[in-house]
Amino acid sequence: MPYSMEIIHTGDFIHMNDKGGLDVETSKQALFKLARTCVQSGITNALLDLRDAKIELDFQDLYKVAEAFKEMGFRTSHRLALLYRDKAGPRVEFFSIKPGAGAEFFARLASEQGWNVRAFGDYEHAIEWFSMTSPAG
Numbered sequence: 001m002p003y004s005m006e007i008i009h010t011g012d013f014i015h016m017n018d019k020g021g022l023d024v025e026t027s028k029q030a031l032f033k034l035a036r037t038c039v040q041s042g043i044t045n046a047l048l049d050l051r052d053a054k055i056e057l058d059f060q061d062l063y064k065v066a067e068a069f070k071e072m073g074f075r076t077s078h079r080l081a082l083l084y085r086d087k088a089g090p091r092v093e094f095f096s097i098k099p100g101a102g103a104e105f106f107a108r109l110a111s112e113q114g115w116n117v118r119a120f121g122d123y124e125h126a127i128e129w130f131s132m133t134s135p136a137g
Helices: 024-040 059-067 101-112 123-131
Strands: 005-009 045-049 079-083 116-120
Touching: 005 024, 024 045, 024 059, 045 123, 059 101, 079 101, 079 123, 101 116, 116 123
Parallel strands: 005 045, 045 079, 079 116
Antiparallel strands: none
């Protein structure tokens, strides 16, 4: 079954401030713009490739972005896959938080609000999910 998909890399929406930290508001606005462009172009599936992210949003910021899906123009028929690095990187893991915990948290929040969002540590599994007739949770 054919489908439309857009791959969005971290460099497309992650913006840093002049102190080297994440500029949350600018990054959020860039992500909103990308989402609206996908919706207006009729793209029903987006893969957000987070594997090269050098910084992670905190859980409060992830919650705000998950709440904003409707504002972005997403419909419950759209699918968003979050692709994270499934191996521990150079960052120290505190309190045994595994790689991808933020992506999985975001996907859970968005799913609880009725959106088709899943987090994947494997590219092939994300693409397979897109090709399913009915998205499995």
